[in-house]
Amino acid sequence: MLEYDFYELPNGIRVLHKQVPHTKVAHCGFLLDIGSRDERPEQYGLAHFWEHMAFKGTEKRRSIHILNRLEAVGGELNAYTTKEKICFYASLLSTHFERAFELLTDLTFNSVFPVKEIEKERGVILEEMSMYVDTPEDAIIDDFDGVVYGEHSLGHNILGTRESVSAFQQQDFFRFLQENLRTDRLVFSSVSNLPFKQVRRLADKYLAPLPAQLGARPRLPFADYKPKHQTEQKPITQAHSLIGCPAYALPDARRLPFFMLTNILGGPGMNSRLNLAVREKYGFVYSIDANYAPYTDTGLFGIYFATEKARLERTTQLVLRELRLLREKPLTTAQLHMAKEQLMGQLAMAEESNGGMMQLLGKSTLDLGRVESLNEIFERIREVTSPELQDLANEVLREDQLSVLQYVPESKIGTSQGR
Numbered sequence: 001m002l003e004y005d006f007y008e009l010p011n012g013i014r015v016l017h018k019q020v021p022h023t024k025v026a027h028c029g030f031l032l033d034i035g036s037r038d039e040r041p042e043q044y045g046l047a048h049f050w051e052h053m054a055f056k057g058t059e060k061r062r063s064i065h066i067l068n069r070l071e072a073v074g075g076e077l078n079a080y081t082t083k084e085k086i087c088f089y090a091s092l093l094s095t096h097f098e099r100a101f102e103l104l105t106d107l108t109f110n111s112v113f114p115v116k117e118i119e120k121e122r123g124v125i126l127e128e129m130s131m132y133v134d135t136p137e138d139a140i141i142d143d144f145d146g147v148v149y150g151e152h153s154l155g156h157n158i159l160g161t162r163e164s165v166s167a168f169q170q171q172d173f174f175r176f177l178q179e180n181l182r183t184d185r186l187v188f189s190s191v192s193n194l195p196f197k198q199v200r201r202l203a204d205k206y207l208a209p210l211p212a213q214l215g216a217r218p219r220l221p222f223a224d225y226k227p228k229h230q231t232e233q234k235p236i237t238q239a240h241s242l243i244g245c246p247a248y249a250l251p252d253a254r255r256l257p258f259f260m261l262t263n264i265l266g267g268p269g270m271n272s273r274l275n276l277a278v279r280e281k282y283g284f285v286y287s288i289d290a291n292y293a294p295y296t297d298t299g300l301f302g303i304y305f306a307t308e309k310a311r312l313e314r315t316t317q318l319v320l321r322e323l324r325l326l327r328e329k330p331l332t333t334a335q336l337h338m339a340k341e342q343l344m345g346q347l348a349m350a351e352e353s354n355g356g357m358m359q360l361l362g363k364s365t366l367d368l369g370r371v372e373s374l375n376e377i378f379e380r381i382r383e384v385t386s387p388e389l390q391d392l393a394n395e396v397l398r399e400d401q402l403s404v405l406q407y408v409p410e411s412k413i414g415t416s417q418g419r
Helices: 046-053 063-071 094-109 115-133 136-149 162-167 170-180 196-206 255-266 273-280 309-328 333-351 354-368 374-383 386-396
Strands: 005-008 014-019 025-032 076-081 086-093 186-192 229-234 239-247 288-294 299-307 403-409
Touching (some): 014 196, 014 354, 025 094, 025 354, 046 115, 046 170, 063 094, 094 196, 115 136, 115 162, 239 309, 255 273, 255 288, 255 299, 255 333, 255 374, 273 299, 333 354, 333 374
Parallel strands (some): 014 186, 229 403
Antiparallel strands (some): 005 014, 025 186, 239 403
16 A cells, blocks of 8 residues: 555545655645536636635735745745646745645635735736637647537636636635535645654644535536537647547546556657657657546546648548557557556656655545555556457547547638739
8 A cells, every 4th residue: 555644634624644754855735626617607717716816815914925935945835726626735845844834724725815916816817818829739728628528617718718707806706715615625735754743733733723614515527428520720830639539537447547548549658659650650740649637527538739731631540540550459468568567667757756746645535535556556557458458449439439629720811912
């Protein structure tokens, strides 16, 4: 089993800690089971806006005091929002661990959302939207969510819309927290050289006094997927394409073998099938990758690439050919062995990151109720068979089930005339 300590407070907050004796740096943070999928249409973008506003003032601190609190001792403070999570986290010398613990607690639970700061940050987020539109490799990923998930809450952009963000007022933030914040659906996770008894003492000091906020907060499950093909003209020079479909949810036993299949197809290794077939053989792309993002009740598989407009159709056919080969031709014994060794090596190297381990402890606890050890994961990987992977390919990667979103350069209207 993975060696870590666990403590649950009476208010439902769970604390996880892994002691790493040789490090001098502490990584810690709150992971909340709240994300953009928990927003109603009039709230689109509010979870992300809250993440920004948490740094803008609490009951006892102004924004400048929040920003200086860890920076003054060489630490880093950050946050992010996803479809299903919000995370506030910090990294700093472990000698200042309590400073981070107290600050993270303050901005997570005591934000006051100053009206003047809301107006300033609104402009920042609107600028973030504009930057996003100017980066097609980023924009197409979120737009593809809308193609696959449609009007479901998983389909809208985490940033929201210009209309929704422009309309948010102070009471909207307080209402969103009241509706979604549950003390039994958040965790505090840490990795450092500190003994657990010290972390537990700080949890009793800062977290135990918080009132319990319990109760059901159901999420609308996704259903009724229909493949969709969509092409949009953009003021760009390359064509961008995303091909994919729904996949397995986090609790599904097929999640890990499907992750292996995705890794074989278009993982980070330069020997991935898509890289060899499209970049190395033809030079059609600078990079091409496959990704799989599992959620609590569904998942999303996607293949992304950018290429010259004239090569878009040919590149797409090469991608579909690789999917067809996975469906029709089982992996040989040697290919399967290499795929397993490659994935286990990648996972082992990822676990070397203490910051990544802190995130893993929190996410796994929220999503699965437990944290799998690397040995458990390796055991499952070793059990995967070639027919199992072929079955998954035939179940998920069917061409008639794939959605496609393409950005293509705008067509030139007319030509300039000269004498």
